[in-house]
Amino acid sequence: MIHAGIDVGSLWTKAVVLKDGAVAGWSVRPTGDSAREAADEALRDALAPLAATPGDLGGAVVATGAGKRAAQAARETAAEIMCAARGAAFLRPGARGVLDMGGESTRVVRLDEKGEILDYALNDKCAAGTGVFLDAMGAVMGVPVDRMGPLSLESDADVNITSMCVAFAESEVVSQVHRQTPKKDILRGLHKSIATRIAGMASRVGLTEGCVAVGGLALNSGIVWWLEEMLRARLVVPENPQIVPALGAALIAAGRGERG
Amino acid sequence: MRANYGYADGSGEYFITVDTDACDGCGDCARACPKGIFEIAPDDYDEPKARVKDEHAKTLGAVCPGWHAACAAHTGPNCHTACARSAIAHSW
Amino acid sequence: MITLGVDIGSLTGKALILKDNEILAWDMTLTGPDSVETGTAVTNGALAKAGLELEDMDLVVSTGYGRIVIPFAHKNVSEITCHAKGANWFFPSARTILDMGGQDCKAIRCDAAGKVTDFAMNDKCAAGAGRSMGIMAELVGVPLADLGGLSLQAQGAGVPISSVCVVFARSEVLAYLRGGVSKGDILAGACEALASRVRGLLKRVGTAPDFVISGGIAKNVGVVRRLEESLGMKASICFEPQIVGALGAAIFGRELLAKRAAAAAGKGAAR
Numbered sequence: 001m002i003h004a005g006i007d008v009g010s011l012w013t014k015a016v017v018l019k020d021g022a023v024a025g026w027s028v029r030p031t032g033d034s035a036r037e038a039a040d041e042a043l044r045d046a047l048a049p050l051a052a053t054p055g056d057l058g059g060a061v062v063a064t065g066a067g068k069r070a071a072q073a074a075r076e077t078a079a080e081i082m083c084a085a086r087g088a089a090f091l092r093p094g095a096r097g098v099l100d101m102g103g104e105s106t107r108v109v110r111l112d113e114k115g116e117i118l119d120y121a122l123n124d125k126c127a128a129g130t131g132v133f134l135d136a137m138g139a140v141m142g143v144p145v146d147r148m149g150p151l152s153l154e155s156d157a158d159v160n161i162t163s164m165c166v167a168f169a170e171s172e173v174v175s176q177v178h179r180q181t182p183k184k185d186i187l188r189g190l191h192k193s194i195a196t197r198i199a200g201m202a203s204r205v206g207l208t209e210g211c212v213a214v215g216g217l218a219l220n221s222g223i224v225w226w227l228e229e230m231l232r233a234r235l236v237v238p239e240n241p242q243i244v245p246a247l248g249a250a251l252i253a254a255g256r257g258e259r260g
Numbered sequence: 261m262r263a264n265y266g267y268a269d270g271s272g273e274y275f276i277t278v279d280t281d282a283c284d285g286c287g288d289c290a291r292a293c294p295k296g297i298f299e300i301a302p303d304d305y306d307e308p309k310a311r312v313k314d315e316h317a318k319t320l321g322a323v324c325p326g327w328h329a330a331c332a333a334h335t336g337p338n339c340h341t342a343c344a345r346s347a348i349a350h351s352w
Numbered sequence: 353m354i355t356l357g358v359d360i361g362s363l364t365g366k367a368l369i370l371k372d373n374e375i376l377a378w379d380m381t382l383t384g385p386d387s388v389e390t391g392t393a394v395t396n397g398a399l400a401k402a403g404l405e406l407e408d409m410d411l412v413v414s415t416g417y418g419r420i421v422i423p424f425a426h427k428n429v430s431e432i433t434c435h436a437k438g439a440n441w442f443f444p445s446a447r448t449i450l451d452m453g454g455q456d457c458k459a460i461r462c463d464a465a466g467k468v469t470d471f472a473m474n475d476k477c478a479a480g481a482g483r484s485m486g487i488m489a490e491l492v493g494v495p496l497a498d499l500g501g502l503s504l505q506a507q508g509a510g511v512p513i514s515s516v517c518v519v520f521a522r523s524e525v526l527a528y529l530r531g532g533v534s535k536g537d538i539l540a541g542a543c544e545a546l547a548s549r550v551r552g553l554l555k556r557v558g559t560a561p562d563f564v565i566s567g568g569i570a571k572n573v574g575v576v577r578r579l580e581e582s583l584g585m586k587a588s589i590c591f592e593p594q595i596v597g598a599l600g601a602a603i604f605g606r607e608l609l610a611k612r613a614a615a616a617a618g619k620g621a622a623r
Contacts, residue, residue: 104520125270126477127519136519162315164322165269166519167478167487168455175385200322261468267476268552270516275472275556304433304604318476351556 002052003060005249006039006074007083008067011103011131012216014246015042017050018254025049026243035067043073062253064245066104066124078252080245081107081120087248088212089115091238097207099227099235100245101198101217103131108201121201128164129197131216136166137190140173141183152187152222161189164197187222195226202231209233214244265312266320266351274321275351280309282347292342294331295323310347326352353609356398356409357601358391358425359434360416363454363482363568365390366595367398369409370602377401378595391422411605415597417455427608432460432471434600439564440466441603442590447560450550450579450587451596452569454482459553461560466603470557477517480549482568484518485575488542491525492535503539503574510540521545543574550575551582564588566596 002024007014009031017025027045031038043054043061054061054073063074064083071077084100084107093115100107105124112118127133138145159181163169169190176186194217202211211233217223218241228235238244266275276297285308290298297316303309316323325331327350331338339348354376359366360383368378379397383390391414399405406412406424414425415434422428431451439449440462449460456475462468474480478487489496503510511533515521521542528538563585569575570593580587590596 123271125516125520127517128269132519160315162318163476164319165476165478166517167483168476171455178385196319196322200319204325262470262557264470264472264556266472267474268480268549269477270479270520273552273556304429317473 001060001254002050002057003250003253004043004046004057004073005083005246005251005253006043006061006063006065006071007243007246007249008035008039008063008065008071009103010066010105012242013038013042013065013067014243015039015046016243016246016250017046017052018250019050021254023247026240026246028242031067035070036072039063039067039071040073043071060253062249062256064249076253076256078249080105081109081117081122083245083248083252084214085109085111085115085117085248086251087244087246088214090247090251091244092210092212092236095210095212095236097205097211099198099202099207099211099213099215099218101130101213101215101223103216106130106198106201108198108205108207110205110207119205121205123197123201127166129194133166133169133194134217134220136170137173140170141177141186143183143187146219148187149191149220149222151184152191153225155182155184155188157182157185157188159185159189161186161193164193169193191220191222191226195223195230198223199227199230202227207231207233210236212236212238212244214238214241216242218242263311265317267318269321272321273351274324274326276312276320276324277349277351278310278312279347282345283309284345285309286344288342288344289339289348292337293339297324298339321352324350326350353410353606354404354408355602355605355609356395356412357434357598357603357605358395358412358414358416358422359431359597359601360387360391360414360420360422361453361597362417362456364594365394365416366598367391367394368595368598368602369398369402369404370599370606373606375599378592378598380594387416387420388422391420395424411609413601413605413608415601427605429601429604431597432458432468432473434597434604435566436460436462436468436600437466437603438596438598438600439566441599442596443562443564443588445562446564446588447562448554448557449564449566450554450569451565451567452482452550453567454486457481457550457553459550459557461557472553472556474553479516479518479521479545480553484546485542485572487518487522488525488539491522492529492538494535494539497571499539500543500572500574500576502536503543504577505536506534506540507537510537510544513541513545516545516549539574543572543578547575547578547582550579554583559583559585561585562588566590566593568594
């Protein structure tokens with residue numbers, strides 16, 4: 001039996017296909033101007049390894065993310081928090097928390113030992129601490145986003161970026177660049193600023209050891225490092241963390257299917 | 261004078277209010293705060309008063325858990341229990 | 353008695369010379385990467401206009417963004433105190449002051465003497481500061497100076513911008529532009545969004561007449577008009593809203609000198 005989950009984010013669309021309860025295919029593509037198209041294409045790409053088409057799914061598709069209603073193949077939708085929790089618990093049974101750090105939103109979820117949601121915090125109203133922050137700074141500094149984390153870890157200087165706000169941080173970065181501050185030092189300060197925002201949410205919800213970090217920002221080693229410093233706890237970063245909510249959606253599709 | 265330190269952004273309003281008429285500059289709040297948010301500094305009339313440090317005013321929502329019920333859940337005293345003049349209040 | 357007030361903001365630096373109770377001269381410049389250089393340059397500008405030297409100043413008071421270190425200042429005073437004093441000088445009946453620059457917004461309540469009784473400042477979020485107007489002007493493609501006026505050309509209240517965050521609001525605005533919404537309508541929505549951030553800050557300190565607006569935002573007729581309507585108070589704006597801080601610093605200096613003179617005279621009499 002195959003099931004699929006589609007996570008239509010503001011910036012990126014992810015799809016995961018499960019066959020008999022195991023991941024059989026997945027894909028990531030930019031959402032761009034048409035969430036509907038992105039969802040379709042992502043699903044097709046994720047089905048490709050099985051040589052299957054959306055028709056073969058028989059509607060066993062659940063969509064999540066900011067653009068969940070644009071996914072035509074999905075008959076049902078699920079909340080992002082549910083999907084992040086399900087996906088994390090599947091990959092790491094017994095995990096007591098999930099940090100879902102996405103392009104334009106951040107979710108922090110506390111779980112019990114069975115993976116049920118106890119508490120959560122959500123920020124989708126302020127760009128501080130989200131992927132947009134990183135993208136904007138990368139553009140200002142001329143550094144590719146996937147290099148930002150590793151570069152930031154090469155620094156041990158204390159360049160303070162005092163703003164969490166994207167717009168103000170941009171100005172601070174511009175003046176640091178003018179002052180010829182080394183890029184890795186500026187990056188270190190930026191990553192600290194992002195992590196401060198996220199760690200604040202995490203400590204309010206009360207996350208402890210062994211939380212799972214998912215979402216696109218979990219790919220950034222600099223952010224993960226700062227978060228571990230500020231939370232004083234290790235984080236678990238699964239392979240391909242950005243598809244974990246989509247995986248959770250697929251699991252929900254499988255669960256609902258079994259219940260008939 | 262009621263001094264409101266903090267900010268409002270898309271995610272909410274985070275202000276710590278210090279009543280400087282009540283404050284006597286004793287410094288207990290600065291010592292009690294686990295995050296070191298407060299400092300005692302001379303105001304414009306050269307009297308020592310409690311204030312939120314500049315670098316923390318912009319990250320209040322992320323650094324301070326807010327109303328003392330949340331802070332008291334952590335260990336020990338906090339700015340509310342420490343201040344004998346009830347000069348400190350939180351908006352969240 | 354001649355005092356000099358220097359106000360270094362995030363976007364502009366101002367210097368003002370007060371002789372007894374009259375503004376002798378003032379100067380304004382863009383803030384460069386070095387605030388001390390900016391302070392020196394703008395001070396020299398004001399001195400030149402007054403035909404005076406720095407030594408002629410009885411006291412120099414500095415204020416501005418962060419703990420500014422101007423080496424030739426005798427005292428550094430908070431921007432809040434200075435804006436209240438400056439507003440009170442222009443409008444003795446001022447009791448509520450809104451000051452907004454590029455990177456911050458201050459709501460101040462003061463008494464009849466211009467002493468601060470309540471204040472709130474937001475310098476964390478660009479949505480509540482002049483920066484948001486700069487971002488909108490660039491997005492829509494109009495000069496910042498024209499933004500306010502254009503916003504008043506809208507049919508009604510303009511279009512709603514639901515995101516508080518200016519970064520998220522970008523995509524809303526781009527969608528409106530693609531959809532052919534008029535610039536006036538979009539800018540009306542932007543001014544309304546900023547006005548609503550300001551109302552939140554003003555609510556925190558409470559409002560009472562008379563209402564004064566200072567800082568760059570006072571030149572944005574779109575935001576000013578909307579605030580006046582919702583507060584039910586006319587906004588008093590002086591001839592150059594951006595010098596209120598520097599003026600207040602110079603006044604603070606004058607009052608400080610007077611206090612010291614009175615204290616010295618008192619000691620003399622006691623002997």
